[in-house]
Amino acid sequence: MPPGRLDAARRQAKRAGLAAVSLLRGLICGLLCALWPPAAAVQDLIVNQDSAHRQVTQNEARLYFTLRLQRWPDGQPVQTFVLPDEDPLHVAFTKNLLGLFPYQLRSAWDRQVFSGTGQAPTRVADESEMIRQVATTPGAVGYARSAPRDPRVRTLEVR
Numbered sequence: 001m002p003p004g005r006l007d008a009a010r011r012q013a014k015r016a017g018l019a020a021v022s023l024l025r026g027l028i029c030g031l032l033c034a035l036w037p038p039a040a041a042v043q044d045l046i047v048n049q050d051s052a053h054r055q056v057t058q059n060e061a062r063l064y065f066t067l068r069l070q071r072w073p074d075g076q077p078v079q080t081f082v083l084p085d086e087d088p089l090h091v092a093f094t095k096n097l098l099g100l101f102p103y104q105l106r107s108a109w110d111r112q113v114f115s116g117t118g119q120a121p122t123r124v125a126d127e128s129e130m131i132r133q134v135a136t137t138p139g140a141v142g143y144a145r146s147a148p149r150d151p152r153v154r155t156l157e158v159r
Contacts, residue, residue, distance in 0.1 A: 044156060045158060047140065054157060055159055056159075061098060061158050067108065079137045
């Protein structure tokens with residue numbers, strides 16, 4: 001085989017090998033992601049004990065957290081509390097309960113803030129602060145990994 005063809009054959013074999021390795025890595029990553037348990041599962045939404053509501057639909061929850069619904073049906077203002085965007089619980093909440101990606105939620109908030117039609121939700125540092133803020137704020141809504149033990153906070157069923 002002439003030297004030019006030999007080099008071309010070697011390059012082609014090398015590309016095919018790299019493609020196979022890349023495909024194998026993708027399959028392994030996909031399998032691990034599918035089998036690995038989620039980092040932080042959300043139990044339910046949490047609300048201030050004084051809230052008259054016991055359940056909301058997923059769409060209503062999405063509207064409260066995108067700040068499109070700013071009052072509860074009884075007229076009380078909704079005060080929304082969230083964790084930082086990169087927090088694993090926030091990511092799980094946004095994807096699993098709201099059916100959105102965190103960047104979509106952030107985009108909705110930014111649009112309202114920059115247009116002057118609303119304010120971003122109150123960001124808290126961690127889950128314990130979230131529970132504390134929801135417990136002490138009338139009309140508050142937030143989220144937690146599991147049902148809080150604080151009697152001033154209760155879960156809100158999402159149907």
